[in-house]
Amino acid sequence: MQQRRGLLRRLLLFRPVLKNPTSSTSSTNSTNLTRPFTRHNNLVSHLRPQLPFLSVPIAARNQQFRYLTTERKQWLKFELLLALKYTVYGWAILGFATVAYLTLQQEWLERQYPTPHEWALLTRLRFRVAKWVPDRQGQIETDWVKIGSYAKNVIERLEDEEIDGAGLQRLVGDDAVAGDFASTAYDTTAKSEPWRRGYYEALMLCAKAAEQLDDWVVDKTRHLVFPAVQVLGPSNPNPKPIAFGSPSAPHEDDCEPAFIKPDGLYMKILKTRGFTPKQKLDAALEYATWLDIKTSPEAAEKMYEWALSLASERLPPEMWPYDTKTYVLRDDGPAPSTNVLVVLTQLAAHKARHGDIATALPILISILRARRALPQYHSESKRSFSSGEWWDHSHTSPWTWSNMKRVAKHVFFPLEYPPPPDDGESPPIRDAQELCEEAGLNLYIGEIIYANKSGSSSTSREDGLAWTREAVDLAEEQLHKLGTPSEDNSKAVMAARKTCRDCLSSGLDNWAKMVGRLAREEREREEHQQRGSTSWLGLWGEGRPEIDTPGRWTAEENVVRERTRRAQEVLEELEAPQTVLANLFQA
Structure with missing residues (x-):
C-alpha cells in the first residue's frame, strides 16, 4: 500500500511536456522548446543538478563568466615571453649598433687626428674629441669651454705618474716657472718622441683655448660660463644683454675666472725639457702674438727676439744670416733657414703695426730678396708622402700594386703614428x-x-x-x-x-x-x-662739359x-x- 502511494505521488508531481497548442507552428519552434543538456533553462523541478561549467554562457545581465581559462593563461604566457624576447633583441641590436658607430667614429678620428699609441685609451679618446670640436660642421660657434676642459684633462692625465706620466721629473730651481698646474715644467726626455709631440700638441691646444676664454667667467652657484661683459656688478655698469632663451646673467660676487691664463701655459712649453727648438719657437711666436693682442708691445718684442734666438741656436753667432741690430738679412751671409725667415717676417710685421716703418720695411725687402734666391723646385723629383695618405700621388694611376697594399694596410691595420715634421733648420725650396x-x-x-x-x-x-x-x-x-x-x-x-x-x-x-x-x-x-670752372652768374657759358669717360x-x-x-x-x-x-x- 505504501509503495502504491509513493508511485501515485510521483505521478502527480511529474510535469508533462506540453505540446504545441497550434498546428501551424514550425519545426524550428518545436525544436527550441526542447532542453539541450548544456543549456541552462529555468526549470520547475530542481531534481536534476545544473552545473555552471557544463552550461553554455549566454549574454545575461547577472551572468558571471570565467575569463582566465587554462588556454588563455598559456596564450598570455607565450605573448609575454615573445614580447620580452623581442625587447631584448631590439635593445641588443641598438646597443651593438651604437658600439659599432662609436668604434667607427673613433677609428675615423684616429686617422684624422692621430694620437700616440702608448697613451691610455681614455686619454686618446678625449684628445681626439678636443681636436675634433673646432672642425665640426654645423655648429654656430666653437665650444671652447669643452675644448679647454678636454685638453686640460688630457694634460693632467699625462702628468699623472699613475696614468700616463711615469718617468716625468718636475723641474726645480730656475727652470721651474711656478708651482701651479699651468706653469709647472717637467723633464720629458725619458719619454718617446710621439709621447712628447702629443704632450706638446695638448699644451698648445689648451693655451689656444685659454686665449679664447681669457675674458670669460664661471658662475659658482650654477656652474655656467658667461662672457665678462654680461656680468652684473659695479665693475661692469653697462652689461651686455643676455641672448634670448639663455640663463640669467650672473652677479659679480658669484663669479670667478672660467679658465687658466695662457701666459703660464706658454712659459711652461718654453721651459719644458724634451721639446724641439721648432716646437718652442712656435710657442714663442704664438705667445708674442697674444701679447700683441693684450697691448704689450715691449713684452711681445722680447718674445720675438727669444724666438729668433731659438731659430739660430744651432749656428755660431758669426754664421747668423742677419744683422743682430737691424735684423736685415745679409747678402754675403749663408742662406737663411725656414725658422729664421718665419720669425723675421713676424718681427717685421710687429714693428710695422707699432709704427716703426723704417725698421720693418728693410727687413721685409731683405726677406723677399732671400726667398727669390732660393733653389727652384723640380716637379720631376719624387715627392715624399706621409703614412697617413691613401696612396702615392707620384703614380699616374692609383691601381698599382704598391697603392693597393697601402690601402689594405690603411684599412685593416692600425695606423702608424706620423713621423715628426720638418724641424725648419734647412733653407726652404721655392x-x-x-x-x-x-x-x-x-x-x-x-x-x-x-x-x-x-x-x-x-x-x-x-x-x-x-x-x-x-x-x-x-x-x-x-x-x-x-x-x-x-x-x-x-x-x-x-x-x-x-x-x-x-x-x-x-x-x-x-x-x-x-x-x-x-x-x-x-x-x-x-x-x-667742375664747380670751380663755372661762372658765378652763369652769363658766359656753363663751364666745362661733364666727362663721360671714367x-x-x-x-x-x-x-x-x-x-x-x-x-x-x-x-x-x-x-x-x-x-x-x-x-x-x-x-
Whole structure:
C-alpha cells in the first residue's frame, strides 16, 4: 500500500511536456522548446543538478563568466615571453649598433687626428674629441669651454705618474716657472718622441683655448660660463644683454675666472725639457702674438727676439744670416733657414703695426730678396708622402700594386703614428707654397708703403698698389697651377693651396680698398674742379662739359671687381656631397 502511494505521488508531481497548442507552428519552434543538456533553462523541478561549467554562457545581465581559462593563461604566457624576447633583441641590436658607430667614429678620428699609441685609451679618446670640436660642421660657434676642459684633462692625465706620466721629473730651481698646474715644467726626455709631440700638441691646444676664454667667467652657484661683459656688478655698469632663451646673467660676487691664463701655459712649453727648438719657437711666436693682442708691445718684442734666438741656436753667432741690430738679412751671409725667415717676417710685421716703418720695411725687402734666391723646385723629383695618405700621388694611376697594399694596410691595420715634421733648420725650396709666401710678403710691403705718410702721398700709394697687384697675380697663378682639390689631396698640396687662397683673398681685399679710396678722391676732385670752372652768374657759358669717360682709378676699381668675381671660382671650393656613410661620422 505504501509503495502504491509513493508511485501515485510521483505521478502527480511529474510535469508533462506540453505540446504545441497550434498546428501551424514550425519545426524550428518545436525544436527550441526542447532542453539541450548544456543549456541552462529555468526549470520547475530542481531534481536534476545544473552545473555552471557544463552550461553554455549566454549574454545575461547577472551572468558571471570565467575569463582566465587554462588556454588563455598559456596564450598570455607565450605573448609575454615573445614580447620580452623581442625587447631584448631590439635593445641588443641598438646597443651593438651604437658600439659599432662609436668604434667607427673613433677609428675615423684616429686617422684624422692621430694620437700616440702608448697613451691610455681614455686619454686618446678625449684628445681626439678636443681636436675634433673646432672642425665640426654645423655648429654656430666653437665650444671652447669643452675644448679647454678636454685638453686640460688630457694634460693632467699625462702628468699623472699613475696614468700616463711615469718617468716625468718636475723641474726645480730656475727652470721651474711656478708651482701651479699651468706653469709647472717637467723633464720629458725619458719619454718617446710621439709621447712628447702629443704632450706638446695638448699644451698648445689648451693655451689656444685659454686665449679664447681669457675674458670669460664661471658662475659658482650654477656652474655656467658667461662672457665678462654680461656680468652684473659695479665693475661692469653697462652689461651686455643676455641672448634670448639663455640663463640669467650672473652677479659679480658669484663669479670667478672660467679658465687658466695662457701666459703660464706658454712659459711652461718654453721651459719644458724634451721639446724641439721648432716646437718652442712656435710657442714663442704664438705667445708674442697674444701679447700683441693684450697691448704689450715691449713684452711681445722680447718674445720675438727669444724666438729668433731659438731659430739660430744651432749656428755660431758669426754664421747668423742677419744683422743682430737691424735684423736685415745679409747678402754675403749663408742662406737663411725656414725658422729664421718665419720669425723675421713676424718681427717685421710687429714693428710695422707699432709704427716703426723704417725698421720693418728693410727687413721685409731683405726677406723677399732671400726667398727669390732660393733653389727652384723640380716637379720631376719624387715627392715624399706621409703614412697617413691613401696612396702615392707620384703614380699616374692609383691601381698599382704598391697603392693597393697601402690601402689594405690603411684599412685593416692600425695606423702608424706620423713621423715628426720638418724641424725648419734647412733653407726652404721655392715651390708653390713658398711662392705664395712671397706673395704674402708683397702684400705686407704694399700695405706698408701705401700707408706710409713720410713720403709723397701719390707716389707711395701708387707703389703700394703696384706691390699689391703683383701679389694678387702671383697668388692667383699658383692657385691655378695647384688645380682643384679633387686632383691632389695630399697634405703638402692642401697646405700650399690654403696659403695661396688666403693670400689671394687678402690681396683682393687690400686692392679693392686702396683703389676705392683713390677713386673716391678722384671723383671728389673732379666735382670740385667742375664747380670751380663755372661762372658765378652763369652769363658766359656753363663751364666745362661733364666727362663721360671714367677716371684712371674708377676704371681700375671696375677691374678689381671683375677680378674678384673671377677669383671666386678658385676661392670658394665647393665640396662634393657626402654619402650616407660619411654623414654618420659628422655632427
